[in-house]
Amino acid sequence: MSILNYTVDLETLGRGDNAPIIQLAIMKFDEDGDEIESLVRNVELSSLDNEGIELSTLHFWLSQKKKVIDSVFNSEQTYPITDCLLDLEGFILDTSTFDKDDIRIWQHSSFDAPKISYSFKKYLKRETYLKYYWFKDIRTLEVLANQGNRPKGNMAHNAFIDCFEQAQWISRCLNSVNGA
Numbered sequence: 011m012s013i014l015n016y017t018v019d020l021e022t023l024g025r026g027d028n029a030p031i032i033q034l035a036i037m038k039f040d041e042d043g044d045e046i047e048s049l050v051r052n053v054e055l056s057s058l059d060n061e062g063i064e065l066s067t068l069h070f071w072l073s074q075k076k077k078v079i080d081s082v083f084n085s086e087q088t089y090p091i092t093d094c095l096l097d098l099e100g101f102i103l104d105t106s107t108f109d110k111d112d113i114r115i116w117q118h119s120s121f122d123a124p125k126i127s128y129s130f131k132k133y134l135k136r137e138t139y140l141k142y143y144w145f146k147d148i149r150t151l152e153v154l155a156n157q158g159n160r161p162k163g164n165m166a167h168n169a170f171i172d173c174f175e176q177a178q179w180i181s182r183c184l185n186s187v188n189g190a
Contacts (some may be wrong), residue, residue: 015039016102017116017148019172020125021082023071024190027124027190033082034094035169036101036115043181050087050170051094053152057133074167074177081168091133098126098171099138116180119147148180154184 032055037048071079082090089097102113117123123145130138150158160179166172 011061012175013112013114015041015114015180016117016175017176018098018126019095019117019123019169019176020122021167021169022062022125024062024064024067025121026062027128029064029067029125030058030060030062031091031094031125031129031134032058032144033169035173036098036175037170037173037178038101039181041181041184042162043178045174045177048170049097050172051097052082052096054088055092057092058092078167088093091129094124095129095134095138101132102144103139104174113141113144114146115144116146116148116151116176118149119145134174149181151180151187152182155186157183157186 016038018034018036021030022029022031024030030053032053033051035050036072037050038046040046066147073080102115123142126140127138130136148160157179160176
Protein backbone atom coordinates (compact mmCIF):
# COMPACT_ATOMS: atom_id res chain seq x y z
CA MET A 11 0.00 0.00 0.00
CA SER A 12 1.38 3.37 -1.02
CA ILE A 13 0.46 6.28 1.26
CA LEU A 14 0.14 9.79 -0.14
CA ASN A 15 0.99 12.36 2.51
CA TYR A 16 -0.15 15.95 2.23
CA THR A 17 0.00 18.80 4.67
CA VAL A 18 -2.32 21.78 4.54
CA ASP A 19 -2.08 25.14 6.25
CA LEU A 20 -4.44 28.10 6.36
CA GLU A 21 -3.99 31.70 7.33
CA THR A 22 -7.20 33.35 8.45
CA LEU A 23 -8.76 36.47 9.94
CA GLY A 24 -10.13 34.65 12.99
CA ARG A 25 -10.01 31.43 14.96
CA GLY A 26 -13.61 30.22 14.69
CA ASP A 27 -14.77 27.71 12.10
CA ASN A 28 -16.30 30.63 10.17
CA ALA A 29 -13.03 32.59 10.02
CA PRO A 30 -12.27 33.93 6.54
CA ILE A 31 -9.38 32.10 4.88
CA ILE A 32 -6.89 34.60 3.45
CA GLN A 33 -4.14 32.22 2.36
CA LEU A 34 -3.95 28.47 1.89
CA ALA A 35 -1.23 26.04 0.95
CA ILE A 36 -1.09 22.31 0.43
CA MET A 37 2.01 20.22 -0.14
CA LYS A 38 2.42 16.60 -1.15
CA PHE A 39 5.56 15.22 0.45
CA ASP A 40 7.61 12.03 0.56
CA GLU A 41 8.65 9.89 3.53
CA ASP A 42 11.67 12.17 4.13
CA GLY A 43 9.46 15.26 4.32
CA ASP A 44 10.65 16.55 0.97
CA GLU A 45 8.22 18.43 -1.26
CA ILE A 46 6.86 16.52 -4.24
CA GLU A 47 4.50 19.27 -5.36
CA SER A 48 2.61 22.13 -3.79
CA LEU A 49 -0.09 24.71 -4.28
CA VAL A 50 -0.31 28.14 -2.67
CA ARG A 51 -3.23 30.53 -3.02
CA ASN A 52 -3.67 34.02 -1.64
CA VAL A 53 -7.34 34.86 -1.42
CA GLU A 54 -8.80 37.92 -3.08
CA LEU A 55 -10.11 39.73 0.00
CA SER A 56 -13.05 41.22 -1.89
CA SER A 57 -14.38 37.67 -2.43
CA LEU A 58 -14.88 37.24 1.32
CA ASP A 59 -17.50 38.66 3.63
CA ASN A 60 -16.93 40.04 7.12
CA GLU A 61 -18.37 37.09 9.04
CA GLY A 62 -15.89 35.51 11.43
CA ILE A 63 -13.32 38.32 11.45
CA GLU A 64 -11.92 38.74 14.95
CA LEU A 65 -10.35 41.95 16.20
CA SER A 66 -7.72 40.00 18.15
CA THR A 67 -6.63 38.27 14.94
CA LEU A 68 -6.35 41.60 13.12
CA HIS A 69 -4.13 42.83 15.98
CA PHE A 70 -2.10 39.62 15.64
CA TRP A 71 -1.54 40.26 11.93
CA LEU A 72 -0.53 43.87 12.55
CA SER A 73 2.14 42.65 15.00
CA GLN A 74 3.82 40.35 12.46
CA LYS A 75 7.02 41.08 10.57
CA LYS A 76 6.56 43.09 7.37
CA LYS A 77 7.85 40.16 5.31
CA VAL A 78 5.11 37.91 6.72
CA ILE A 79 2.38 40.52 6.26
CA ASP A 80 3.48 41.14 2.67
CA SER A 81 3.51 37.42 1.84
CA VAL A 82 -0.12 37.10 2.92
CA PHE A 83 -1.72 40.46 2.17
CA ASN A 84 0.35 42.01 -0.61
CA SER A 85 0.60 39.21 -3.12
CA GLU A 86 0.49 40.23 -6.76
CA GLN A 87 -1.57 37.13 -7.57
CA THR A 88 -4.85 36.57 -5.70
CA TYR A 89 -7.82 34.31 -6.41
CA PRO A 90 -11.49 34.35 -5.41
CA ILE A 91 -12.14 32.13 -2.40
CA THR A 92 -14.27 29.78 -4.53
CA ASP A 93 -11.33 29.17 -6.91
CA CYS A 94 -8.96 28.65 -3.96
CA LEU A 95 -11.22 26.02 -2.43
CA LEU A 96 -11.70 24.21 -5.73
CA ASP A 97 -7.94 24.30 -6.38
CA LEU A 98 -7.26 22.84 -2.92
CA GLU A 99 -9.75 20.04 -3.46
CA GLY A 100 -8.60 19.39 -7.02
CA PHE A 101 -4.95 19.23 -5.98
CA ILE A 102 -5.73 16.02 -4.10
CA LEU A 103 -8.55 14.59 -6.19
CA ASP A 104 -6.68 14.97 -9.49
CA THR A 105 -4.09 12.43 -8.41
CA SER A 106 -5.11 9.46 -10.53
CA THR A 107 -2.54 6.83 -9.57
CA PHE A 108 -3.61 5.97 -6.04
CA ASP A 109 -6.17 4.19 -3.94
CA LYS A 110 -8.26 6.97 -2.42
CA ASP A 111 -8.13 5.25 0.98
CA ASP A 112 -4.36 5.80 1.13
CA ILE A 113 -4.50 9.59 1.49
CA ARG A 114 -3.37 11.41 4.62
CA ILE A 115 -3.97 15.14 4.87
CA TRP A 116 -1.98 16.31 7.88
CA GLN A 117 -3.18 19.50 9.57
CA HIS A 118 -4.28 20.86 12.91
CA SER A 119 -7.68 19.19 13.16
CA SER A 120 -9.22 21.76 15.47
CA PHE A 121 -8.16 24.59 13.14
CA ASP A 122 -7.75 23.81 9.45
CA ALA A 123 -10.28 21.05 8.67
CA PRO A 124 -13.31 22.83 10.23
CA LYS A 125 -12.54 26.04 8.32
CA ILE A 126 -12.18 24.16 5.05
CA SER A 127 -15.47 22.38 5.62
CA TYR A 128 -17.27 25.58 6.65
CA SER A 129 -15.91 27.51 3.66
CA PHE A 130 -17.06 24.85 1.20
CA LYS A 131 -20.58 25.02 2.61
CA LYS A 132 -20.62 28.81 2.72
CA TYR A 133 -18.99 29.75 -0.57
CA LEU A 134 -19.60 26.70 -2.77
CA LYS A 135 -22.92 25.63 -1.21
CA ARG A 136 -21.78 22.01 -0.89
CA GLU A 137 -19.65 19.65 1.15
CA THR A 138 -16.06 19.10 0.09
CA TYR A 139 -15.30 15.88 -1.76
CA LEU A 140 -12.31 15.36 0.51
CA LYS A 141 -13.15 12.49 2.86
CA TYR A 142 -13.26 13.32 6.56
CA TYR A 143 -11.11 10.29 7.39
CA TRP A 144 -8.26 11.54 5.18
CA PHE A 145 -7.62 14.36 7.66
CA LYS A 146 -4.99 13.50 10.28
CA ASP A 147 -3.99 15.62 13.28
CA ILE A 148 -0.40 16.83 13.63
CA ARG A 149 -0.76 17.44 17.39
CA THR A 150 -1.85 13.85 18.03
CA LEU A 151 1.09 12.59 15.96
CA GLU A 152 3.46 14.74 18.04
CA VAL A 153 2.17 13.13 21.23
CA LEU A 154 2.44 9.60 19.82
CA ALA A 155 5.97 10.31 18.59
CA ASN A 156 6.90 11.94 21.93
CA GLN A 157 8.43 14.83 19.99
CA GLY A 158 6.95 17.87 21.73
CA ASN A 159 5.67 20.75 19.62
CA ARG A 160 7.05 21.64 16.20
CA PRO A 161 9.59 24.44 16.39
CA LYS A 162 8.48 27.53 14.49
CA GLY A 163 10.73 29.03 11.84
CA ASN A 164 11.27 32.75 11.35
CA MET A 165 8.60 32.95 8.65
CA ALA A 166 5.74 31.35 10.58
CA HIS A 167 2.25 32.36 9.45
CA ASN A 168 2.98 32.03 5.77
CA ALA A 169 0.97 29.01 4.66
CA PHE A 170 3.59 27.69 2.22
CA ILE A 171 6.50 28.01 4.66
CA ASP A 172 4.36 26.41 7.39
CA CYS A 173 3.54 23.51 5.03
CA PHE A 174 7.20 23.04 4.18
CA GLU A 175 8.20 22.97 7.87
CA GLN A 176 5.20 20.79 8.79
CA ALA A 177 6.12 18.20 6.13
CA GLN A 178 9.59 17.82 7.59
CA TRP A 179 8.21 17.67 11.13
CA ILE A 180 5.50 15.15 10.23
CA SER A 181 8.10 12.95 8.53
CA ARG A 182 10.30 13.10 11.62
CA CYS A 183 7.36 12.16 13.87
CA LEU A 184 6.21 9.34 11.56
CA ASN A 185 9.73 7.91 11.46
CA SER A 186 9.88 8.06 15.26
CA VAL A 187 6.54 6.26 15.61
CA ASN A 188 7.52 3.68 12.98
CA GLY A 189 10.94 3.11 14.55
CA ALA A 190 12.91 4.35 11.53
